[in-house]
Amino acid sequence: MKNKIKVYRAMNDLTQEDLAKAIGVTRQTILAIEKGRYVPSLDLAFRIARHFKVNVEEIFLYGDTPSP
Amino acid sequence: MKKNTFYLVVGCIALVLLGILWYSVEVFRPPFIEVSFVLAIVLVYLARRKVDDLIEDERSVKITEQAMVRTFQVFWVIFAAFSIGAVMQILHVPTFPRPGPPDHPPEILPLRSLGYIQLGLLILMIFLYVGFRIYYARKYGEWETDEE
Numbered sequence: 001m002k003n004k005i006k007v008y009r010a011m012n013d014l015t016q017e018d019l020a021k022a023i024g025v026t027r028q029t030i031l032a033i034e035k036g037r038y039v040p041s042l043d044l045a046f047r048i049a050r051h052f053k054v055n056v057e058e059i060f061l062y063g064d065t066p067s068p
Numbered sequence: 069m070k071k072n073t074f075y076l077v078v079g080c081i082a083l084v085l086l087g088i089l090w091y092s093v094e095v096f097r098p099p100f101i102e103v104s105f106v107l108a109i110v111l112v113y114l115a116r117r118k119v120d121d122l123i124e125d126e127r128s129v130k131i132t133e134q135a136m137v138r139t140f141q142v143f144w145v146i147f148a149a150f151s152i153g154a155v156m157q158i159l160h161v162p163t164f165p166r167p168g169p170p171d172h173p174p175e176i177l178p179l180r181s182l183g184y185i186q187l188g189l190l191i192l193m194i195f196l197y198v199g200f201r202i203y204y205a206r207k208y209g210e211w212e213t214d215e216e
Binding site: 016024025026028029031032034035037038040041043044 | 123125126127128130207208209210212214
C-alpha cells in the first residue's frame with residue numbers, strides 16, 4: 001500500500017515528530033508507514049487522514065490504484 | 069514516572085531477584101524464588117503502568133505480538149518433543165512374563181537432569197523471543213533512519 005503522508009506533511013509544514021505527537025504514535029511508526037514498512041490499521045489510517053482533514057483514500061492508495 | 073526511572077526500578081528488581089535466587093539456592097527452598105519471580109513480574113507490570121512518557125503504539129504492540137506468537141510456535145514443538153520423551157517414562161510397563169527380578173532398576177529421568185533440561189528450554193525461549201523480536205523490529209522499520 002502506497003501513501004502520501006510525506007507530501008501532506010510537507011504541505012502542512014509538519015515534521016514526523018509533530019505528526020506522531022498529534023496522533024499519539026512514535027516517530028518511528030510514521031517513518032515506517034511512509035517508507036511502506038508498516039501498513040497502519042484502519043483506525044490509525046483514519047486518524048492520519050482526519051488530522052490532514054482529507055479522506056483516507058487521498059492519503060492511502062491501495063494496490064495499483066492510480067493517484068488522483 | 070519517567071521512562072529512565074522505570075528502567076532503574078526494573079534493574080533494582082532484577083538485582084533483588086538475583087539475591088533471592090542466591091539465597092533460595094543456599095537454603096534449598098525453590099518456592100522462595102518461584103513466588104518472588106511472580107511478584108517481581110507483577111511489580112514490573114504495575115511500575116510500567118505508572119510510566120507517562122513511554123509511547124506504546126500499534127506498531128510496537130504488533131512487533132511484540134508477532135515475536136511472542138512465533139516464539140510459541142517454535143517453542144511448543146521442542147517442548148512437546150521433550151515432554152513426549154518424559155511421558156514415555158510413565159507409560160513404560162514391564163513385559164510379561166517377568167523373567168524374575170530385573171538386573172537394572174528402571175531408568176528414571178533424574179531430577180538434576182530435568183533441571184538442566186528446563187534451564188536449556190528457558191534459555192532457548194529467551195533466545196527465540198529476542199531473535200524474533202529483533203527480526204520483526206527490523207521488518208517494521210524500528211531502526212530505519214530518515215533525513216529528518
